[in-house]
Amino acid sequence: MARNTAIKVSNLTHTVTSNTGNLTILKGINMEIKESESVAIVGSSGSGKSTLLGLLAGLDVNTSGDIFLYDQEFSSPSEEQRALVRGQYVGFVFQSFHLLPSLQAIENVMLPAELKGDKDARKKAEALLEKVGLSHRLTHYPNQLSGGEQQRVAIARAFASNPKILFADEPTGNLDEENGKLIIKLLFDLNQSQGTTLVMVTHDNELAKMCDRQLVMSAGQLTEKSL
Template sequence: MMTNTAIKVSNLTHTVTSNTGDLTILKGINMEIKEGESVAIVGSSGSGKSTLLGLLAGLDVNTSGDISLYEHAFSSLDEEKRALIRGQYVGFIFQSFHLLPSLQAIENVMLPAELKGDKDARKKAEVLLDKVGLSHRLTHYPNQLSGGEQQRVAIARAFASSPKILFADEPTGNLDEENGKIIIELLFDLNQSQGTTLVMVTHDNQLAKQCSRQLIMSAGQLAEKTL
């Protein structure tokens, strides 16, 4: 059954084991994000922002607590089933790109739509790469692109499957001011025109202020920022 709650998190904790013992990165996180909201998660480096984003997207498994996307509880699913949910609902912009080195730019962008069986995958990829200013780089491989160009390819790829929820980890972190503005416009256009839920980690205060909500991560705990 569909609901207007896109993401629900209850008592989420995440602990990792290191040489110096267990380290608890997230401590009892509770949050709810409505469908179509734009949410910025801000906080200092090492506060747990990116860890939380990865858990919300089902890229990692939390230690305890519950995460649900459209009432699908990730905590009770194995990796194969989490992957199916990600494919159905999620787009993700990684800070470190995660492009496939053996695929051209256009092939990287086509991939999510192809996996969904979209027959117009190439045409959509061409449109998206043009929107991010890379129509002249369609057949270039990732190692032939600058860091900023790779980031723009990664952003176009995240848009390709028209996700219901788009997670973005520092989406403008590798871009100059001009390209950063283009990407911000694309992010909020997707959010507003398609009702896509947008959840981003950012150090950019101006970008965070454009979101409908700001959440502050501090020492593994989350709080709503009040104006």
């Protein structure tokens, strides 16, 4: 059975204004990502990988072109609507974890479900933290956790809203090798068990190779890397 299209991008261009003039970061990008596919976006620093990720997740508004998430136009609507779509479809894992420092691990994981008004938020969060091996760290604050542990909490949080698409920005960038491997394993396990589409920006070739597809970003252009 043909898989649905999770993300569709056509003629995506993004220009930013700086004090030296206009700078075009993305130049007419076209791509399609199928449901439950895992895709790595690789490329050198400053090539526009993170910008693309931000646009795909609706964190920023592109200059021209179209982005569709599950056939829903995602590039033009207001911040209000994009936030609603994000809440419905999207999960995030960041290089610098981005846990809320004033919240305990469990409270961080509960957040997405709470935002949706889910009454079982705590129960679900406990289950997820158990899945990432942190059931003994529920009430710890982020600054009481190691980097690896913080990223595991972040992964639990990302999956708390049952996202259809998970965006990961250098998820192992701040971790040592051992913790990195653990995180990668978690990401892919969850990706497979929940059928989530995984879109990942990474410098790590090993990690990239584990994905179904690799897209190379270079000078604002995206090309498919043949495996």
